[in-house]
Structures are given as structure tokens and as C-alpha cells.
Amino acid sequence: MRAVVYEEFGGPGVLQIVTVPDPETPVDNQVVIEVRAVGINPYDRKVRSGLVPLKDPKFPRGICSDFAGVVVEAGSEAVHADGSQILAGHEVMGWSIGGSLRELVRVRSAQLARKPASLDWTVAGSLTTPGLTAVAALETLNIGPNDTVLLSAASGSVGVLYAQLAIARGATVIGTASERNHDVLRAHGILPTTYGPGLADRVRAIAPEGITAVQDNAGRETVEAGLELGLPADRICSIVDYGAIAEFGIVSPGQYVRSAVTLGVLAQRAADGDLDLPIANVFPLDRVVDAFTLLESGHSGGKIVIAP
Structure with a gap:
């Protein structure tokens, strides 16, 4: 072969x-x-x-x-x-x-x-990988209906699945992406914003009552924005910035255990049109x-x- x-x-x-x-x-x-x-x-x-x-x-x-x-x-x-x-x-x-x-x-x-x-x-x-990673990140912060989440790399595979699953739990999701991908974010129920300098100010404008969690899929910028917005370290999760995890004490799913049962649930949701x-x-x-x-x-x- x-x-x-x-x-x-x-x-x-x-x-x-x-x-x-x-x-x-x-x-x-x-x-x-x-x-x-x-x-x-x-x-x-x-x-x-x-x-x-x-x-x-x-x-x-x-x-x-x-x-x-x-x-x-x-x-x-x-x-x-x-x-x-x-x-x-x-x-x-x-x-x-x-x-x-x-x-x-x-x-x-x-x-x-x-x-x-x-x-x-x-x-x-x-x-498998983006779906199970998204679920592990959601579980790490126990995202629920009272959460407003700042999500980086929201148009990426992990990001777009994470957002849909978080929204299905009743959460509000603000996602960073380049402007060319903002229509994709809106189509999935995500409130779009751009990355780059001034991120915390843009998030304040979108969510004047504040955010409750950060999911970082891209790097330090989103972590630092979450800290600037007053979030405690244990409400900021990263799957990529291991330096920030060590420096700020933020959380991560780490080497989570993969579950065929969870994958089967995600697959059925995708087949039913509830997950894109x-x-x-x-x-x-x-x-x-x-x-x-x-x-x-x-x-x-x-x-x-x-x-x-």
C-alpha cells in the first residue's frame, strides 16, 4: 500500500x-x-x-x-x-x-x-482532532448559558466548532478573525471582531457588560486582552500558548483523553446539520x-x- x-x-x-x-x-x-x-x-x-x-x-x-x-x-x-x-x-x-x-x-x-x-x-x-479539542476546551472552563466568551482564531476548525458548541450551550461568542472571514463568523452566530492592537477596546464596545471567559486558539494577544478586561487567570484557556500558561497561570485542556463516544455524538450532530x-x-x-x-x-x- x-x-x-x-x-x-x-x-x-x-x-x-x-x-x-x-x-x-x-x-x-x-x-x-x-x-x-x-x-x-x-x-x-x-x-x-x-x-x-x-x-x-x-x-x-x-x-x-x-x-x-x-x-x-x-x-x-x-x-x-x-x-x-x-x-x-x-x-x-x-x-x-x-x-x-x-x-x-x-x-x-x-x-x-x-x-x-x-x-x-x-x-x-x-x-476528530478539532471536535474533541473544542469539547475539551469547553469543559475546561465549563462554558454555559451565562458566559460571554472571547474566542481567537474563530474561523479556524477548532474555533468554528467551539463557537457552535458554546452557542448551543447558551453562551455568547465574540470571535477574532480577519475581515474577509467575518461573514463566516456571522453565519455561525459569532459576533466578529478583528485581531491586532486595541482588541480589548473593541471587545468592550461589543460587550459593554464584560466577558466571562477567553478561549485562545492563536496566541498571546487574546490572553493579554482577557487579562486587561479583568478576567482571572482561571477563566482564560489556551490550546497553543504554553508560555502564557506558565507565565500567567491560565488553564489548558492539556493532553486530554480522546473519547470515541464523544466523537460519535459530534458526528451525529454534524450529520443532523447541527454542527458545521x-x-x-x-x-x-x-x-x-x-x-x-x-x-x-x-x-x-x-x-x-x-x-x-
Whole structure:
């Protein structure tokens, strides 16, 4: 089968498509899946670039974790979250530990959720990391109906899912994004503002009664705006600025435990039309370098998906 690997840290150009052996026959709770769609994430870029400390930095390495596909074969103990047997032909979605950007992947059944039949493959293959990260961040601050949240990178995948889930809980969300993305924010019920100097003043104008929480998905600017607006550190959550977490004592979901049950709930909400994950581009496997180049440009306008 074909798989994407890299043999050194670096930019998109280090990625190469190689032929590797098919996964071994699954045993116990293992499942082999034919991959239909893989959503790529900023974290994948950070790992490939050498920006994330690794316990086992051996090469060659696979890349990406999220995927959706069709079960080829399953071990005798492989079951869905509801306890039913996983069988060949079942459509599933989930995450891989050693890299999902390949034609076949083998994972444990606990890493899989059933894909609703009506859910588009591109969304199913992209939902895991941004969806579960958004839920973990919401739970970290226990966002509810009395909250007004300042959200950075609101047009990004985590941001747009976070906002929809927060609004569904009854919260008000003020989101930062470039002006070209403000219509996207409004379409999802987010009150838009721009990033840059004067952010705290712009938030005061939008929410004169104040905000109750900050969700930072971009960096220090939003953290500092929250502190300037008088929020205590434990009402500011960041998923990216580890320096600010250490310096100011703000909170973070950290290395949260992924849940196939939670993923299944998100997938059903997406299938029902209650949760939207915008898809910007779908690339074939042969154009993996182009896909990551677009991701790193910061101007994709939605999720980037690779269809092996």
C-alpha cells in the first residue's frame, strides 16, 4: 500500500509517498480500515517541523492522525462503543497513533466511532482532532448559558466548532478573525471582531457588560486582552500558548483523553446539520505537499482534506 512518511524534520517538501507492507491481520480489538479521507491539522505540521518534543523521534515517521474509512477486517474482540461487533464494510471514523495518511490503517476499536451514513467523508475524516479539542476546551472552563466568551482564531476548525458548541450551550461568542472571514463568523452566530492592537477596546464596545471567559486558539494577544478586561487567570484557556500558561497561570485542556463516544455524538450532530465544519479543499494523496503548503499559508478558508 501507499503511505506518506518523512525521514527528517522540515517543511512540506520532506514528505514522500512510499510503498509499505499492508497492516498485519487484526487480532483481539484491532481493526484494519481502508482510508477514504484524512483531515490535516496544524499539530501535524508542528510535529513534522520538529517543533514538538517526541519521546521516540525515530525515522521514517508517518503523519496525521484523523481519518475516516471502511472496515476491511476486524479482530474478534473489536466492538463499537455500543458493544456491537465491528464488521467488514462498516463505515467508521477516528484517530491513529502512528500516522493515518496511508491507504490502510490498523487501530484499536476504542479509537473508532461509527460514521453516520449521511455524513460526508471529508467531514468525517476531519472532525476528530478539532471536535474533541473544542469539547475539551469547553469543559475546561465549563462554558454555559451565562458566559460571554472571547474566542481567537474563530474561523479556524477548532474555533468554528467551539463557537457552535458554546452557542448551543447558551453562551455568547465574540470571535477574532480577519475581515474577509467575518461573514463566516456571522453565519455561525459569532459576533466578529478583528485581531491586532486595541482588541480589548473593541471587545468592550461589543460587550459593554464584560466577558466571562477567553478561549485562545492563536496566541498571546487574546490572553493579554482577557487579562486587561479583568478576567482571572482561571477563566482564560489556551490550546497553543504554553508560555502564557506558565507565565500567567491560565488553564489548558492539556493532553486530554480522546473519547470515541464523544466523537460519535459530534458526528451525529454534524450529520443532523447541527454542527458545521467548513471544508476548503480536497487533495489526492499525490498532492500531499500542496495540501500542507496550503495549510501553512494560513489562508485555506476551511479544513484541508486528503483522499488517499
